[in-house]
Amino acid sequence: MSEYLLQMKNISKTFPGVKALDNVELEIKKGEVHALIGENGAGKSTLIKILAGVYTPDPGARFFFEGKEAEISKPLDATMKGISIIYQDLSLFPNLSVAENIYIGRDSHKKPWTKVKWNDIKKIANKALKELDMDIDASIPVEQLSIAQQQMVEIARALAFDSKLIVMDEPTSSLSAGEVEKLYNVIDKLKKQGISIIFISHKLKELFKVSDRFTVLRDGKFVGSYDAQDMTEPKLIQLMVGRNVTYEKNQATVExxxxxxxxxxxxxxxxxxxxxxxxxxxxxxxxxxxxxxxxxxxxxxxxxxxxxxxxxxxxxxxxxxxxxxxxxxxxxVAYIPEARQTQGLVLEQSVINNISLPIISKLKNKFRLTDRKQEVKLAEEYVKTLDIRPALPHLDAGNLSGGNQQKIVIAKWLSTKxxxxxxxxxxxxxxxxxxxxxxxxxxxxxxxxxxxxxxxxxxxxxxxxxxxxxxxxxxxxxxxxxxxxxxxxxxxxxxxxxxxxxxxxxxxxxxxxxxxxx
Amino acid sequence: MKSIIKQKEFSIFMIVVLLCVVLSFVSPVFLTFENFLDIIEGNVVMAILAVGMTLVIITGDIDVSVAAATTAVAVIIGNLFSFLPDSWISILILFLIAPVIGIIIGAINGLLVSKIKIPAIVVTLGTLNIINGLVLYLTNGQYLNSSNFPKPFLTFANFEFLGIPILVYLLTAVAILTWFILKHTLIGRSVLAIGGKSQSAVRVGINYNKVKLFVFAYMGFLAGIAAIAQTAYTKAVDPNGLLGVEMMVIAAVVLGGTNIQGGRGSIQGTLLGVLLLAIMQNGMILAHIDTFWQKVVTGAIIVIAVSYDQISYRRQQAKLAKIEVEA
Amino acid sequence: MKLSKESVLGLIAIATILLMSLIAPGFLSSNNINNLMFQLPEFGLIALGMMVVIITGGIDLSITYIAALSGVGAALMLVNGYPIFLAILVAVIFGLACGAFNGFIVSKIGVSPILVTIGTWVLFEGIILAITKGQSISGFSETYSLIGNGYYMGLFPLSMLIFAFFVLVTGVLLNKTGWGRNVYMYGSNDVATLFSGVRNNRVVMKVYLYAGLLAAISAIIMTSRYNSVKVDLGSSYLLQSVAASVLGGTKIEGGYGKVMGTVYAVIIFLTLSNGLNLLGVHRAIVDVFIGVILISVLTLNFFSDKIKQKKETTKASKVA
CATH class of the missing domain: 3.40.50.300 (P-loop containing nucleotide triphosphate hydrolases)
Structure with a gap:
C-alpha cells in the first residue's frame, strides 16, 4: 500500500488563449491536512476543479487513488472515490431542505427511479449536524440560513459522505471565531479517522496552524511540496510570489x-x-x-x-x-468594480467599444451620428498612455490578460473625465x-x-x-x-x-x- | 398552521374559493356537482399537460410545442383506430402507442435543448411549426369523427365509476404519479435541484443533460396521455382543436406558483392554477361574457402573475441582507 | 481574403435565386417576381424588429400580434371614414403602445422576455378578438391600397421603398448611434453596461418600442395589400422572423446581429417558399421546411463552435 491517498501527475489545462496549469503535480498522504497555496490566478481553483471532475485536464494527466491508477473525468468519479469539495461559493440548493442538501449527490450513481428514503436522509443529516454541534432544524430550506450556517451545512455534507478526501476552499472566510474553532476540532477528528484534507486559505497563520504539508503553485506551475516543520512564513511568501516582495510603505507626505x-x-x-x-x-x-x-x-x-x-x-x-x-x-463619479470580468468589461466586444462604453452617446459627428474615427483615436491614445498590451484595440477584451483588462476598465473611466x-x-x-x-x-x-x-x-x-x-x-x-x-x-x-x-x-x-x- | 397560510398554494386556493362564492351569486347553476364535474372533465387535457409543464418550468425552461405534440399523437391514434379490432386489446395498444409517440417527440426536444444547447423556446417553436405543418399536410385539416373508432374505446370514453367520468380518474393517476416522481424519486429531486441551482447540481454529480432530457421526454409522455384524453372527451380528432392551448397551459402553471427562476413549484399548485382558469372561463360563460374576452383575461393573468412573481422574488432577494450591521 | 458571414449569406441568397430560376417553372415570370417583391417588405420589417430584440438576448413572441392589433387600429379608422394619415398614425401608436407595454415589464419589472411576450401574445390576440369578434375588417379605399400594391415611378413597389428606408434606418441606428452600440453591449453583458453608467432600462425600452414600430409599419403594408385584416394577420411570420434572424447570423444569446444578414435570410426564405410553392409543394410542408432549417442552422452552429473551440485550445497549448 502506498502512503499516498491521492497522486495527480502531469496535470495541464489549457483554455482558449491561456495555459492555466502547466505540468502540475499534487500528492496527498493519508490522514494529512495539506495546504494548497498560491496567489490569485496561480491555478489552485483550476487544479481543484480537475480533481473534482468538473474540468477535463489536457491529455497526459494521470491520477492515482489509493495507489492504483484511476480516472476522474466527471464529478461522479470523484464522488464515488470519496472526494468531497467544499467550494468557496458553496454548492447548495436554496430551495431544498438542510437534510436533503446534506444527503444529495450520494445516490447520483443509482437508477433515476430509485425511491428517496426520507428517513435515512433525516438520520444521516442529523448525525452529521450533531457531529458539528449544529443546532438547526434539518427540515427548513437552506435559503433561510445565514451564510455561515450554510457553510456548515456544506461541511456536514462532506462528513455525511464518509469522504476519504475533503477539499476546503477558503472554509473560514465567513465563519465566526467560535465556528472556526469548531471547524479546527472537526478537522482534527477527521484526521484521526484517517481522512485527508486539502485546505486552501489566504490566511497564512491559519495554514500553519492546521496544515502538515504545503504545495505551492505559481502562475500555473508547480513550485514544490514542503513539510510544515521546514517552512516559515516569509519563505512561503517568497515561494508564492517568486521573489522577495514587500511593498514599501507609503512615505510621501502629500500636500x-x-x-x-x-x-x-x-x-x-x-x-x-x-x-x-x-x-x-x-x-x-x-x-x-x-x-x-x-x-x-x-x-x-x-x-x-x-x-x-x-x-x-x-x-x-x-x-x-x-x-x-x-x-x-x-x-x-467613476467606479472600477471588483468583478472585472462580469461587471467591468464586456469580454466579447472590442477594446475600443469597451473604452467608449460610458461616453458613446457623446461621441457624435456633425450628423449627430457616432464618430467612429474619434472613438478609435481615443482608444488608441489610452492604449498608448496606459501601455495596454497587445496594442491592438480591435481585439476582443476577453483576449487580454488580467492586468491589461484592468487597464481597459481604467481607460474606460478616464474617458469620462x-x-x-x-x-x-x-x-x-x-x-x-x-x-x-x-x-x-x-x-x-x-x-x-x-x-x-x-x-x-x-x-x-x-x-x-x-x-x-x-x-x-x-x-x-x-x-x-x-x-x-x-x-x-x-x-x-x-x-x-x-x-x-x-x-x-x-x-x-x-x-x-x-x-x-x- | 402559519406555514400553510404562508404557502403560495394556499393563497391560490383562497382565490378559487372567493371566485366560487362570487360566481354562485352570479349563477345558481354554478355551485352544482354536475357543473363542477363538467368543469373538471372539460379541463382534463389542459391539466395533464400543465402537470408535465410544471416540471419543464421548474428546471427553468419552457415547451410551447405541447399542444401540437398532443394533436399529432391524437391524429396518429385516430388513423390507427381503423386498424384496431373491436376488442379491449385496442385500449391496451392505445395506452402503449400513444405515450411512446409522445415520448419520442419530447425526447427530440429534450436532446436539442440538452445536448445541442439550443434555447428551449427556439427548439419548441421550431418543433411546433414542424408538427403543425405535417399534421395539416397529412390531414388537410379534416376532422375525424368516431365512426371508425373501436367500440371498446367509446365504452371506455363514456365509462363512469361512482358517477365520476373515467377521465377524472386518469387525471388523478397522472397527478399522483407525477407528484410521487417529484417528491419521492431521485430523478424528481434532481429536477428540483437543477431548478434550484444548476451549478450546484453539476458539482454534486447530477447529470444535467439527462435530467433535462427526462423533463422534456416526460412532457411528451403526458402529451401522449393527453391525446388519449382529448380523443376520448371529444370522441373525434380535430387537427385544430388544441390550437393555442399551450398558452393556457403555461398560464395555469405560472398561476399555480411555479417559478421559472428558482426550482419552485408543485403539482398541487398547478392543479389549483388549472382550476382557477377553468372556473374563470366557466364563470364568464355563465355570466354571458363574450368568449373573446376570455383570451384577454388569460393574457392579463399571465402578465400579472409573472410580474407579481418577479416583484416578490426581487423583494425576497433584497431581504437577504449580506451584512450584520452593528447597531 | 475571408468573406464575412453576411457576404456568404448574400451569395447563398443569389445561389437560391439561381437554383429556383432553373428548377421552378415560372419563377422568373414578371408576375412571380412582382409577387416576391411585394412579400418581402412585410416579412422583412417584422424580421428586423425581431432581430433587434434578439440582439439584446430577448425575444418578442408577441410581435405578429402587435402587427395585427396595429392593423386593426388602422382598419377601424379607415372603415369609419377617417383620413389615411390618421389611420397610419393610429397603427403606429398602437404598435408603440404595445412595444412600450412589453418594454416596461421587461425593463422595469425585470421579467424574462419569453414570459412577458407569451403573456402579451395571448393578451393582444384577445384584445383583437374582443374588438373584431373574430371577424375580418375589410374594404379600404383605393388610395390606401396603393401603399402595399402601388409603384413608385411605375417601377419600384412603394412598399419596397418603405422597406429599404427602414433597412437603412435600422442599420444606422444600430451601427451609428449610442443607443445601437448599447444594444449590442447590453446583449453581450448587461451587468457591465449597468456598471458603466448605461441606462439599461431605457436601452431595452427603446428596443421593444422599435420592434413595435416596425411591426406597425409591416401591418400598414399588409392591411393595404390584403385589403382586409383579421386576428391572424401576419401570424405565420412569428417563427419565420426568429428563423430569419438566426439564419442571418444573429446570436440567440445576444450581442451580435447584422441588418444585412437578416435581409439576406429573409430573401432566402422567401425564394425557397415561393419556389417550393411553384414546384407544387404543399404550403404546410414549406412551414415544416422552415422549422427544420431553423433547428439545423442552430445545430450546425453548435458543432462548428465546438470545432472552433477545439482548434483554439490546441493552438493555445502549442503557443504556451
Whole structure:
C-alpha cells in the first residue's frame, strides 16, 4: 500500500488563449491536512476543479487513488472515490431542505427511479449536524440560513459522505471565531479517522496552524511540496510570489488641498450605517476591512447601483442626488468594480467599444451620428498612455490578460473625465508587474487632482498606496488612520475589534491580514 | 398552521374559493356537482399537460410545442383506430402507442435543448411549426369523427365509476404519479435541484443533460396521455382543436406558483392554477361574457402573475441582507 | 481574403435565386417576381424588429400580434371614414403602445422576455378578438391600397421603398448611434453596461418600442395589400422572423446581429417558399421546411463552435 491517498501527475489545462496549469503535480498522504497555496490566478481553483471532475485536464494527466491508477473525468468519479469539495461559493440548493442538501449527490450513481428514503436522509443529516454541534432544524430550506450556517451545512455534507478526501476552499472566510474553532476540532477528528484534507486559505497563520504539508503553485506551475516543520512564513511568501516582495510603505507626505468629495451619515439597511468621510485633493483614500464589512456595498451605493436609505453625498460642495449609475457618471463619479470580468468589461466586444462604453452617446459627428474615427483615436491614445498590451484595440477584451483588462476598465473611466474614481480591489488577480503600474497610476491621478478612493483587502497594498485609511467593520467605520501611524497590526485591531466596545470579534481573530495575497 | 397560510398554494386556493362564492351569486347553476364535474372533465387535457409543464418550468425552461405534440399523437391514434379490432386489446395498444409517440417527440426536444444547447423556446417553436405543418399536410385539416373508432374505446370514453367520468380518474393517476416522481424519486429531486441551482447540481454529480432530457421526454409522455384524453372527451380528432392551448397551459402553471427562476413549484399548485382558469372561463360563460374576452383575461393573468412573481422574488432577494450591521 | 458571414449569406441568397430560376417553372415570370417583391417588405420589417430584440438576448413572441392589433387600429379608422394619415398614425401608436407595454415589464419589472411576450401574445390576440369578434375588417379605399400594391415611378413597389428606408434606418441606428452600440453591449453583458453608467432600462425600452414600430409599419403594408385584416394577420411570420434572424447570423444569446444578414435570410426564405410553392409543394410542408432549417442552422452552429473551440485550445497549448 502506498502512503499516498491521492497522486495527480502531469496535470495541464489549457483554455482558449491561456495555459492555466502547466505540468502540475499534487500528492496527498493519508490522514494529512495539506495546504494548497498560491496567489490569485496561480491555478489552485483550476487544479481543484480537475480533481473534482468538473474540468477535463489536457491529455497526459494521470491520477492515482489509493495507489492504483484511476480516472476522474466527471464529478461522479470523484464522488464515488470519496472526494468531497467544499467550494468557496458553496454548492447548495436554496430551495431544498438542510437534510436533503446534506444527503444529495450520494445516490447520483443509482437508477433515476430509485425511491428517496426520507428517513435515512433525516438520520444521516442529523448525525452529521450533531457531529458539528449544529443546532438547526434539518427540515427548513437552506435559503433561510445565514451564510455561515450554510457553510456548515456544506461541511456536514462532506462528513455525511464518509469522504476519504475533503477539499476546503477558503472554509473560514465567513465563519465566526467560535465556528472556526469548531471547524479546527472537526478537522482534527477527521484526521484521526484517517481522512485527508486539502485546505486552501489566504490566511497564512491559519495554514500553519492546521496544515502538515504545503504545495505551492505559481502562475500555473508547480513550485514544490514542503513539510510544515521546514517552512516559515516569509519563505512561503517568497515561494508564492517568486521573489522577495514587500511593498514599501507609503512615505510621501502629500500636500492635501480642498475637499473634493464628502459623504455624510450615509446609511443603507443591512449594508452599512452612518458612514461619513471626506476626500481631499491630492490624497489617495484607502478603505479596508474584512470581507463582508460593507466596503463594496458602500461603493456601489455611492455609484448609484443601489440607493442608500439616508445621508448625503457632496462633490465640490454640491449635493448630489444619484439615483442610478448613469447619474453617477454624469456627476463625475467613476467606479472600477471588483468583478472585472462580469461587471467591468464586456469580454466579447472590442477594446475600443469597451473604452467608449460610458461616453458613446457623446461621441457624435456633425450628423449627430457616432464618430467612429474619434472613438478609435481615443482608444488608441489610452492604449498608448496606459501601455495596454497587445496594442491592438480591435481585439476582443476577453483576449487580454488580467492586468491589461484592468487597464481597459481604467481607460474606460478616464474617458469620462471623472472627478472621483473608486477602485474596488483594483489589483485582484493581477501579476506583480501590472500591480505596481496600477499603484503608480492611482498616485498619478491623485496628483492630477482627481479624487482617488481605493478599496482593498490587502494590507500591504493599503499601506503602500493610501495616504489615509478608513477601516470598516460590520457596516460601520471602525477607525481612521493616517498612513504614518498605520501598521498592519493597528488596522487589524480596528477591523476585528472596532473602536473599543469590548465585544468579542465575530471574525477570525488570529489572522493578521485579511488576505495575504502578497 | 402559519406555514400553510404562508404557502403560495394556499393563497391560490383562497382565490378559487372567493371566485366560487362570487360566481354562485352570479349563477345558481354554478355551485352544482354536475357543473363542477363538467368543469373538471372539460379541463382534463389542459391539466395533464400543465402537470408535465410544471416540471419543464421548474428546471427553468419552457415547451410551447405541447399542444401540437398532443394533436399529432391524437391524429396518429385516430388513423390507427381503423386498424384496431373491436376488442379491449385496442385500449391496451392505445395506452402503449400513444405515450411512446409522445415520448419520442419530447425526447427530440429534450436532446436539442440538452445536448445541442439550443434555447428551449427556439427548439419548441421550431418543433411546433414542424408538427403543425405535417399534421395539416397529412390531414388537410379534416376532422375525424368516431365512426371508425373501436367500440371498446367509446365504452371506455363514456365509462363512469361512482358517477365520476373515467377521465377524472386518469387525471388523478397522472397527478399522483407525477407528484410521487417529484417528491419521492431521485430523478424528481434532481429536477428540483437543477431548478434550484444548476451549478450546484453539476458539482454534486447530477447529470444535467439527462435530467433535462427526462423533463422534456416526460412532457411528451403526458402529451401522449393527453391525446388519449382529448380523443376520448371529444370522441373525434380535430387537427385544430388544441390550437393555442399551450398558452393556457403555461398560464395555469405560472398561476399555480411555479417559478421559472428558482426550482419552485408543485403539482398541487398547478392543479389549483388549472382550476382557477377553468372556473374563470366557466364563470364568464355563465355570466354571458363574450368568449373573446376570455383570451384577454388569460393574457392579463399571465402578465400579472409573472410580474407579481418577479416583484416578490426581487423583494425576497433584497431581504437577504449580506451584512450584520452593528447597531 | 475571408468573406464575412453576411457576404456568404448574400451569395447563398443569389445561389437560391439561381437554383429556383432553373428548377421552378415560372419563377422568373414578371408576375412571380412582382409577387416576391411585394412579400418581402412585410416579412422583412417584422424580421428586423425581431432581430433587434434578439440582439439584446430577448425575444418578442408577441410581435405578429402587435402587427395585427396595429392593423386593426388602422382598419377601424379607415372603415369609419377617417383620413389615411390618421389611420397610419393610429397603427403606429398602437404598435408603440404595445412595444412600450412589453418594454416596461421587461425593463422595469425585470421579467424574462419569453414570459412577458407569451403573456402579451395571448393578451393582444384577445384584445383583437374582443374588438373584431373574430371577424375580418375589410374594404379600404383605393388610395390606401396603393401603399402595399402601388409603384413608385411605375417601377419600384412603394412598399419596397418603405422597406429599404427602414433597412437603412435600422442599420444606422444600430451601427451609428449610442443607443445601437448599447444594444449590442447590453446583449453581450448587461451587468457591465449597468456598471458603466448605461441606462439599461431605457436601452431595452427603446428596443421593444422599435420592434413595435416596425411591426406597425409591416401591418400598414399588409392591411393595404390584403385589403382586409383579421386576428391572424401576419401570424405565420412569428417563427419565420426568429428563423430569419438566426439564419442571418444573429446570436440567440445576444450581442451580435447584422441588418444585412437578416435581409439576406429573409430573401432566402422567401425564394425557397415561393419556389417550393411553384414546384407544387404543399404550403404546410414549406412551414415544416422552415422549422427544420431553423433547428439545423442552430445545430450546425453548435458543432462548428465546438470545432472552433477545439482548434483554439490546441493552438493555445502549442503557443504556451
Amino acid at each position: 492635501v488641498g480642498e475637499t473634493i468629495f464628502k459623504v455624510n451619515q450615509l446609511s443603507k439597511e443591512g449594508n452599512f450605517k452612518d458612514i461619513s468621510f471626506e476626500l481631499r485633493k491630492g490624497e489617495v483614500l484607502g478603505i479596508t476591512g474584512l470581507v463582508g464589512s460593507g466596503r463594496t456595498e458602500l461603493a456601489q451605493a455611492i455609484f448609484g447601483i443601489s440607493t442608500p436609505d439616508a445621508g448625503t453625498i457632496e462633490l465640490y460642495g454640491k449635493k448630489l442626488s444619484i439615483r442610478n449609475s448613469a447619474g453617477a457618471v454624469k456627476e463625475g 471623472p472627478k472621483v474614481i473608486i477602485f474596488d480591489e483594483p489589483t485582484n488577480g493581477i501579476d506583480i508587474g501590472a500591480k505596481t503600474e496600477i499603484h503608480k497610476l492611482m498616485r498619478k491621478l491623485a496628483n492630477e487632482g482627481i479624487g482617488v478612493i481605493m478599496i482593498s483587502s490587502e494590507l500591504p497594498e493599503i499601506l503602500a498606496v493610501s495616504d489615509r485609511i478608513l477601516v470598516m467593520r460590520h457596516g460601520r467605520i471602525a477607525g481612521e488612520l493616517n498612513v504614518a501611524e498605520a501598521t498592519q497590526e493597528n488596522i487589524m485591531h480596528y477591523a476585528l475589534q472596532g473602536k473599543s466596545n469590548g465585544k468579542a470579534p465575530t471574525f477570525v481573530a488570529e489572522s493578521n491580514q485579511m488576505s495575504q495575497g502578497v
